[in-house]
Amino acid sequence: MSAVIDHGHAGHDHHHGPAKGLMRWVLTTNHKDIGTMYLWFSFAMFLLGGSFAMVIRAELFQPGLQIVQPEFFNQMTTMHGLIMVFGAVMPAFVGLANWMVPLMIGAPDMALPRMNNFSFWLLPAAFALLVSTLFMPGGGPNFGWTFYAPLSTTYAPESVTFFIFAIHLMGVSSIMGAINVIATILNLRAPGMTLMKMPLFVWTWLITAFLLIAVMPVLAGVVTMMLMDIHFGTSFFSAAGGGDPVLFQHVFWFFGHPEVYIMILPAFGAVSSIIPAFARKPLFGYTSMVYATASIAFLSFIVWAHHMFTVGIPLTGELFFMYATMLIAVPTGVKVFNWASTMWQGSMTFETPMLFAVAFVILFTIGGFSGLMLAIAPADFQYHDTYFVVAHFHYVLVPGAIFGIFASAYFWLPKWTGHMYDETLGKLHFWMSFIGMNMAFFPMHFVGLAGMPRRIPDYNLMFANFNMISSIGAFMFGATQLLFLFIVIKCIRGGKPAPAKPWDGADGLEWTIPSPAPYHTFSTPPEVK
Amino acid sequence: MSRHPRVWMGLLLCLAFSTAEASWTVNMTPGATEVSRTVFDLHMTIFWICVVIGVIVFGAMFWSMFIHRRSTGQVPANFHESTTVEILWTVVPLLILVLMAIPATKTLIDIYDTSESDVDIQITGYQWKWHYKYLGQDVEFFSNLATPSEQIHNQADKGEHYLLEVDQPLVVPVGAKIRFLITSADVIHAWWVPALAVKKDAIPGFINESWTRIEQPGIYRGQCAELCGKDHGFMPIVVEAKSKTDYEDWLAEKKAETAKLKELTKKDWTLEELVARGDKIYHTTCASCHQPEGQGLPPMFPALDGSKIATGPKENHLSTVFHGVPGTAMAAFGKQLSEVDIAAVVTYERNAWGNKVGDMVTPKEVLELKQAEEQ
Secondary structure: HHHHHHHHHHHHHHOOOOOOOOOHHHOOOOOOHHHHHHHHHHHHHHHHHHHHHHHHHHHHHOOOOOOOHHHHHHHHHHHHHHHHHHHHHHHHHHHHHHHHHHHHHHHOOOOHHHHHHHHHHHHHHHHHHHHHHOOHHHHHHHHOOOOOOOOOOOOOOOOOOHHHHHHHHHHHHHHHHHHHHHHHHHHHHOOOOHHHHHHHHHHHHHHHHHHHHHHHHHHHHHHHHHEEEEEEOOOOOOHHHHHOHHHHHHHHHHHHHHHHHHHOOOHHHHHHHHHHHHHHOOOHOOOOHHHHHHHHHHHHHHHHHHHHHHOOOOOOHHHHHHHHHHOOOOHHHHHHHHHHHHHOOOOOOOOOOHHHHHHHHHHHHHHHHHHHHOOOOHHHHHOOOHHHHHHHHHHHHHHHHHHHHHHHHHHHHHHHHHOOOOOHHHHHHHHHHHHHHHHHHOOOEEEEHOOOOOOOOOOOOHHHHHHHHHHHHHHHHHHHHHHHHHHHHHHHHHHEEEOOOOOOOOOOHHOOOOOOOOOOOOOOOOOOO | OHHHHHHHHHHHHHHHHOOOOOOOOOOOOOOOOEEEHHHHHHHHHHHHHHHHHHHHHHEEEEEHHEEEEEHHOOOOOOOOOOOOOOOHHHHHHHHHHHHHHHHHHHHHHOOOOOOOOEEEEEEEOOOOOEEEOOOOOOEEEEEEEOOOOOHOOOOOOOOOOOOOOOOOOEEOOOOOOOOEEEEEOOEEEEEEEEHHHEEEEEEOOEEEEEEEEEEEEEEEEEEEEEEOOHHHOEEEEEEEEEHHHHHHHHHHHHHHHHHHHHHHHHHHHHHHHHHHHHHHHHHHOOOOOHHHOOEEEOOOOOOOOOOHHHOHHHHHHHHHHHHHOOOOOOHHHOOOHHHHHHHHHHHHHHOOOOOOOOOOHHHHHHHHHHHHHOO
C-alpha cells in the first residue's frame, strides 16, 4: 500500500493546493473535494425531495382535491421517496465517508481516487435523467418508490424507461463508491490501526459497503427485468405470460430491506463517535457494537418478506419472516442500551451535534418500537400500507438517518471549514427540526391506526384533524432546513477560528490534523498506538 | 420568535372551523369479529410492552441527562465494558420476544384457516372498483365509489362517509364463515376492511384466500390499501352484514335483477333511451380516465371527444370497448358490463359532446359479438 505514494515527487506535490476554477471540481480526485461535492449534492436533493413532500402535505392539508390532481400526487410521492433515498440520504453518507474515513484511519486519500470522481459525477447525470421524466408526456414515475409490477410495467407511463436507466446509473455509482470504501479501509489503514481499533463510523461503513455490493446488483436486476417485460416481450412479472407479479416484490425487497440498513448503519457509526465526545466518556461496549452491527447486517438479508405479509405467502413462510424480523430487535436493542450506558455517569454538555445525537437515539428507538409492532404478522394485516407504516419509516429515516447526518455535519464542520458554526442558530435549527418533525410524523401513527391508507391524495373527514397538524409540522420542518443552509454558508465564510480539536471529549485521528484540514493529509502515515 | 403564537393561533382556528365529523381517533378499531378483537389485543399487548421498555430506557436517559451534566460538576466515570450486562440485555429482550411470538403465532394460524366456509365470494380488483361474485349463486356485480365528484372538488359539502361509500355494497350474512377468494384483473390492489381485520392483496393471475365471521348486522367500511394507479384513493369497500333471512331476501332480489337485465337485451331500444342509460354508465365506469367531458388525460388516457374511434365505424368502436387495448390501461369491458350497458355506453360516446355520429349500437349486436366470441 505504501507503494502508492510516489516518494520521488512527494516534495514537489506537497505544495500543490487545489486547482483553480470550475475544472477543480470536474477533474478532482481529492477525497475532501469529492466528499464536499457529495454533501452539497445530497443537500440539494434533500431540498428538492423536501419540496415534493411540501406538495404532498399541502394537498393533504384538508380533505378534497385542492392543489394537485391524483396523477400528479402519485408522481410526487414516488419522486419524493426516490430522491430522498437515492439522492439525499445515500450520497450524504458517501460524502461523509469520503471526508472522514481517510482522516479516521490515517490514509492520504481514498484507495481508488479516479473511480471516486466518476462515481460522484454519475449522480448528477442520473438525477437529471430522473427529474426530467416529470416534464415528459404522461408524466414521471407514478407507481411509488417501490415500483411494484405490473403498475410499473404494463400500466406505467412511457417515461419509465428513463427511470430504469436512472436507477442503473445510481446503482453503478453506489457500487463503485462501496468498492472504494472497502478498498480504502482494508488497505490504507495507518500502521497500528487494527480493525478493532477503528472508529465505529469506519466499521459501520465497511459493513454498509458490503451490503451495497450485495444488493445494488439485485436492484439493477429487477429494473432490467422490468425493461425486458416492457420492451422485449418477456413476462417475468406478468401472470398472463407465465410470470408472477409477486416475484417482483421478492426481488425488490431482497434489495430493499438491506437498503434500509444501508441508510441507517453509517448514522449508527457517527452517533457512536459523537455521544462519547460530549459525554466525555469512552463508548460503552465497543466490541458488542461491532458485533451488533454485523448481526443486523446479516439479519437484514433474511427478513425481506415482512414487507409482503399480505401478498399471500404460505403460513410457514409468514412465521419464518415474522420470527427473523423480531430478532432484529435484539442487536438494535444492544446498540441503544450501549448508547444510553455511554451517557450514564458522563459529564455531558449539549452542543448541537449532541442534541441531534440524543434525539437520534430516542426517536430512532420509537421508530424501532413501531417496527417491532409491524413485525407481528397478524397485527401487520391492520398496519400494512397505512399511515402507521409511513410514520414508522419516517421515524427511522428522519430522526434516524437525517438527524445522524445533521449531527455529523455539526460535529465535523469545524474540521471541514476551519470555523466554528453559530451555536445559537445550530440549536435553533435543532429545536425547530425536532418540533416540526414530531408534529409532522407522530400524528401519522394515529391516522394509520384509525384506518387511513398511504399514498392517497384525499381522505375521509375523520382523518382531517391529524392530517392538518401533520402538514403544519411538515411545513415547519421543511422551512427550518433553509436555516441549516444559512448556518453552513455562514460557517464557511467565517466565524470563530476552530482549533485542531474543537470538542474536548473527542477522540480520533481526524482531530490530530489542523482545522481546516489541509488539502493533503497523512501523506506520511501516523503511528497508532 | 413572534411567529410561534401566530402558527398556534392559526392551527386552533383551523381546527375550530373543521367539520363536526372530524375526529381525534388515535387507535385501531377492535372490530366486529373474534379475529379482529384478537388482533386488537395483540396490538395493545405489544404496544404496552414497548411503552414499558420505552419508559425504562428513556427514563434512564433523561435522568442521566439531568444529573450527569458538566454544569452540575460531574466528573466522567471511565467504565466502558461489562460482559455481564451485555449478556443480560441480549437475553432479556430475547425472552420478551418469545413471549410476544406465542400469541402472534396462534392468531396467525387461525387467520390462515380458510376451511369449512359457508359462503364463498370471489373479489376481483379493477382499476378502480371492486367486483363481487357469489360463487354458486349466479350473482355478481361491481361496486363503485358513490361520492359525487362535486364533493371531491369542494363544490359541495362532504358527507359523513365521504370517499367511503359505494353504489352497491357487498352483502353478507352474520354468523356464517365467509371465505373471500381475492384476485385482480389489472394491477395489484388490496382488499381491506379494518373492522374485520382482513387485508389481502389482489394479485392479477393468482387467487388469495381470507375469511371472516361477522357477529352483528352492520355496515363496515374500508379502502383499497395497495397503490393501484390514479384513483387508488377512490375505490372504497363497503360490507353490509345482514341477518340470515334478510340476506336470503337480498340474494333472491339480486337474482331477479340479473334475470331482468337479460330481458333488457331482447328489448328494442331507441337512440334516446340508449344515450340516457349510457350517460350514467359513462360517468361511473369511463369518466375517471376519459374525463366527464370526454377530453381524456393524454397521452395516458386519450380523448373520446372527436376521437377517430368514437366517430369512426361503430364495429371498431364496439370492439375497442369490448376487447380493450392490450398493453394499455384500457380494460376489456366485454366481461365487465352487460350487453345493454356496453351498447348504451358506446352509443352515448358516439353522440355526446362534439360527437354527432347519429348511429347506435344495440344490445342485440353486443350479444351477437359475445356469442361469436364464445364459439
